[in-house]
Amino acid sequence: DTEVTQTPKHLVMGMTNKKSLKCEQHMGHRAMYWYKQKAKKPPELMFVYSYEKLSINESVPSRFSPECPNSSLLNLHLHALQPEDSALYLCASSPPGHPGPSDTQYFGPGTRLTVL
Amino acid sequence: ILNVEQSPQSLHVQEGDSTNFTCSFPSSNFYALHWYRWETAKSPEALFVMTLNGDEKKKGRISATLNTKEGYSYLYIKGSQPEDSATYLCAFLQAGTALIFGKGTTLSVSS
Numbered sequence: 001d002t003e004v005t006q007t008p009k010h011l012v013m014g015m016t017n018k019k020s021l022k023c024e025q026h027m028g029h030r031a032m033y034w035y036k037q038k039a040k041k042p043p044e045l046m047f048v049y050s051y052e053k054l055s056i057n058e059s060v061p062s063r064f065s066p067e068c069p070n071s072s073l074l075n076l077h078l079h080a081l082q083p084e085d086s087a088l089y090l091c092a093s094s095p096p097g098h099p100g101p102s103d104t105q106y107f108g109p110g111t112r113l114t115v116l
Numbered sequence: 117i118l119n120v121e122q123s124p125q126s127l128h129v130q131e132g133d134s135t136n137f138t139c140s141f142p143s144s145n146f147y148a149l150h151w152y153r154w155e156t157a158k159s160p161e162a163l164f165v166m167t168l169n170g171d172e173k174k175k176g177r178i179s180a181t182l183n184t185k186e187g188y189s190y191l192y193i194k195g196s197q198p199e200d201s202a203t204y205l206c207a208f209l210q211a212g213t214a215l216i217f218g219k220g221t222t223l224s225v226s227s
Contacts, residue, residue, distance in 0.1 A: 042120070045215065106159075109159045
């Protein structure tokens, strides 16, 4: 299995809802990432998990809460989002070992989130 | 603020044309430069990871060069095909930071 899967593909939620995005990989990768990408902008890193521990949090608002329950799974819990949080949320993983300069990142197809 | 610039923003070529585009990045504390291809409705796909000045990588009709001293990388596509149509993203890694992506170059190849 050489892919990163993300569910759901699309999500529409209200500002008072609580929802979660899920990302899964079975390539034995030990680093996993969440990115946010708005239209016509580059992907922006949100969080990095290395060996199931949060290693980078790029000053993301607390209404986004990541969770890495095991080495194959990465969740992003969403609560009280704003319309400006509407974006494509991409998950990625990279090979075993701490994230290094030559580590290729393998991306999922993303979840398209719309906040009403 | 680290900035990664890609040019042109978009490009339209005919099948069989060769083309190239540029990624510019800060030349200090260079660690690595990644290229990804992102087709619509699919996942970004890794093309190359380049770490050494003067590095040249090739994958089929696609190749890339790297100049870390002046802070640029070129991606070349020889004999473009319609299936090459995609957005090509470069991402720069400086020591102690995470990947920073450019906005991408969107290539459209007509048959």
